[in-house]
Amino acid sequence: MLYIDEGGYIDAERIILKIFNNIERGKMDAVNGIVVHQTNAPTASSTFHSYQTKGATGAHFLIDRDGTIYQTASLFQITWHVGRLQSRCFLTKKCEPTDFQKVAELEKSWRNSDKVHQIEKVKNYPDRFPSNVDSIGIEIVGKSTRVINENTGKPEYIYEEVNDSQNGSLMWLIKELVATLKVSTSEIYRHPEIGRKNFTEASTAKW
Template sequence: MLFIDKNGRVDAERVKVKIFPNIERGPMEKVNGIVVHQTYSPTAESTFNSYRDKGANGAHFLIDKDGTIYQTASLLKRTNHVGYLKSRCIATHVCSPTEFRLASSIRGTKKLSDHEYNKTWPQRYPSNKDAIGIELVGMAYAKDIPRKNEKPNLVYEDVTEAQNLSLRWLITELVRSFKVSTSEIYRHPHVSYKIVTEASTAKW
């Protein structure tokens, strides 16, 4: 288990505390899940630079390509790292008939996400309200040259072996510390509308 102080900071030899207050929001009273991301930036420092912007979004941890783990936000604070939520009941085929009709009738990812955020967990996926976010430094590159007026087909680079070793350790410790179910750990595209290859090579 991790030792976490009264300010939500981890005291562990493997974790470097580098808090960015601009990415912290209100209190996070309960942790129900963990979401694994890739940064869409080539280096840790480029991500840190974005975290210095007022109102920036970010996650609680960042793992560099060499496996260095940084804590970037308090574990007592919510951060905006998930984005728009997908419908859990539609994805898992466990909707009640009424909920299926309602969720299926909602048009637009923001409106559906707002509907999901009004639910309590586990009726919805872990969200900004109750999920720890872990970023892995990694860039996405165009797979091919797009045609005119088409968006490029982006593919994330592979997670390094050192990152996966650190990710496995960190998730094990977080699961023990917060009693998170291992079934509630997700890659970002599983719960939100993101590039499908994000964190696809992450292992824990």
Template structure:
């Protein structure tokens, strides 16, 4: 279990604290999920440079190529890391028939996302307001090749971090998702990320 300060900063030997206040938005009252991303950059430095720009989007943690884990935002603050939500009902087909039909009638990803964000947590996918984001350094190699393979050092750190966050924040392992599963991202993003043995 992680030791977390009142400000949402994690105190752990494996985590280097490098907070970017510009990533932090409003308070996050409850964490219902974890979303795993890839940076589409080849170094942590280029990601950190982006995090310093005005209005930057980013996640709460970043895992470098050597497995180093950085905390980049408070776990008690919302960050913009998810984007437009997919419909959990449409994606999983595990919902009432009437709900499925209603979701099918909504045209456009912005409207569908707004519809999803109005739903209770766990009925919808976790979004910006209730999820922790973990970025893994790795760029998109090409349209066909997709994103770089997440290496073993990164996956080892990801497994440890997810396990600790799940225990500390009371998140279900079923609510840990790759970014493209829940939002409109390239399917190869974080495809090779492994957080379970």
């Protein structure tokens, strides 16, 4: 179990506080999930630098290449780390028939992803995936590299593998967060599973 003070900050030997108020977006009333990301940046310092810019987005934690865990936002604050949601009922095939048909039509074009998000964001959890307003975000330092797909001949971006030190810290952190915040283990996701992101992001993360 983690000790969380009245400000939403953790007091633990394995966690270094490096808070960026710039990425905090208002009070978070409940935590219903955890979302695991990769930074698409080569170093922790480059991500920290981006957190200081106007309008920055970020997450509650960052795990460096050596496994060091930083808390970068209060656990009582929303951060914009999920972005546009995918449709939970569509992906799980549990929509009402009319809703399923509507989303299926929208999903025919990636240009409609914001329209799907607008439908999802007004739903209450658990009818939607955990979102910015009710989830903890964990960033892992890791860059994507441009490669040419052998089958299509088109360029795509592939994220580097999460290393053993990072995965070890991720396992510990998620275990502690689940126990402390009473988050269901079924509500822990890699970013592309619930958002509109590169499918290789955090694909090698383990918990």
